[in-house]
Amino acid sequence: MWQQTDCVCLILSAIITGSLSVSWDMKVSPVVSVPRGEDAVLGCSFTHPRQQDYSGLITVKWLARESNAPPFLMCSLRNYSKEELKDCSGSGLKHSLKGDPRQGDLSLIMRKVHVADSGPYFCRVELDGVWQYEQKETRLLVTVNPQILSLSVVEPSSDPNSTTRRLKCEVEGNPPPTITWLSDSRHLSTDQVFTSPVSLERLFSSVVYVEGEVFTCRVENMLGGAERRYPADNTLIITLSVDGLIVLLMSTGVIHYTRKKARAESSHVYENAAAGENHRLRGSDRPAGGDAELQ
Numbered sequence: 041m042w043q044q045t046d047c048v049c050l051i052l053s054a055i056i057t058g059s060l061s062v063s064w065d066m067k068v069s070p071v072v073s074v075p076r077g078e079d080a081v082l083g084c085s086f087t088h089p090r091q092q093d094y095s096g097l098i099t100v101k102w103l104a105r106e107s108n109a110p111p112f113l114m115c116s117l118r119n120y121s122k123e124e125l126k127d128c129s130g131s132g133l134k135h136s137l138k139g140d141p142r143q144g145d146l147s148l149i150m151r152k153v154h155v156a157d158s159g160p161y162f163c164r165v166e167l168d169g170v171w172q173y174e175q176k177e178t179r180l181l182v183t184v185n186p187q188i189l190s191l192s193v194v195e196p197s198s199d200p201n202s203t204t205r206r207l208k209c210e211v212e213g214n215p216p217p218t219i220t221w222l223s224d225s226r227h228l229s230t231d232q233v234f235t236s237p238v239s240l241e242r243l244f245s246s247v248v249y250v251e252g253e254v255f256t257c258r259v260e261n262m263l264g265g266a267e268r269r270y271p272a273d274n275t276l277i278i279t280l281s282v283d284g285l286i287v288l289l290m291s292t293g294v295i296h297y298t299r300k301k302a303r304a305e306s307s308h309v310y311e312n313a314a315a316g317e318n319h320r321l322r323g324s325d326r327p328a329g330g331d332a333e334l335q
């Protein structure tokens with residue numbers, strides 16, 4: 041008699057711990073940020089109540105944009121199969137599964153992402169048919185550091201509607217950056233500035249330009265900023281991005297080192313070395329026309 045109770049208790053506790061410890065759950069990161077051109081991994085993992093002894097079919101689907109869109113990647117495998125994951129690694133081109141769905145890993149790898157790949161994605165798993173499923177949304181953000189691609193004067197002849205010369209600043213960045221014009225000589229009201237997108241990550245802005253004026257075009261988004269002056273002069277262009285800052289710090293270090301070394305030698309040599317530095321600094325400045333940028 042006591043043996044029977046014991047047995048029932050065991051079964052009961054197994055059922056209770058089994059169903060309490062593992063329930064349907066799916067984990068994704070809400071947003072995945074990846075620089076343009078790199079590979080993105082959209083992480084996704086799941087657990088389900090029957091996973092201790094589940095030997096049925098696991099169907100993995102990845103959807104883009106809409107939660108009910110047709111999947112752009114889909115694969116099915118039985119949980120007892122020891123076979124390679126060849127069906128799940130896709131064509132090996134743009135998308136493939138990174139992990140093993142039998143271990144609850146549904147993560148997706150996307151190669152060499154473009155800004156156009158940004159947006160919502162949906163990770164979905166179905167067990168033994170479509171009525172047992174879980175689906176979660178994750179977002180991909182493909183980032184582009186803000187930078188100025190060109191800053192130049194456009195003659196009226198190249199734009200039939202315009203009779204004045206305009207200074208045109210073309211930039212890129214994602215998330216979409218803001219463009220600000222700075223002028224020493226006049227206050228710019230918003231109706232004097234014309235801004236328009238060129239492509240997903242590029243846009244240009246222009247202002248009326250009168251010979252002799254000095255303008256600075258500045259571009260910024262959450263990743264940083266950059267600016268450029270027109271006409272170009274011997275001022276160092278300050279790139280606010282982390283890359284630019286590191287290069288700047290490194291070159292300052294080099295100059296200090298050169299100075300220290302020079303000081304150790306005679307004062308005459310030091311003067312020459314200093315002159316050499318100045319010359320080198322100017323050399324790394326942007327040439328007239330203002331199309332190069334110190335990075």
Ligand SMILES: *[C@@H]1O[C@H](CO)[C@@H](O)[C@H](O)[C@H]1NC(C)=O
Nearest residue numbers: 091092093094119141142144
């Ligand atoms: C597949 O089976 C193994 C071993 O039986 C189990 O550990 C795993 O959780 C199962 N996977 C799924 C997704 O049910």
Ligand SMILES: *[C@@H]1O[C@H](CO)[C@@H](O)[C@H](O)[C@H]1NC(C)=O
Nearest residue numbers: 198199200201202203234236
């Ligand atoms: C140029 O002018 C024409 C006629 O006024 C107008 O339809 C067109 O949209 C203008 N183009 C631009 C780029 O402003």
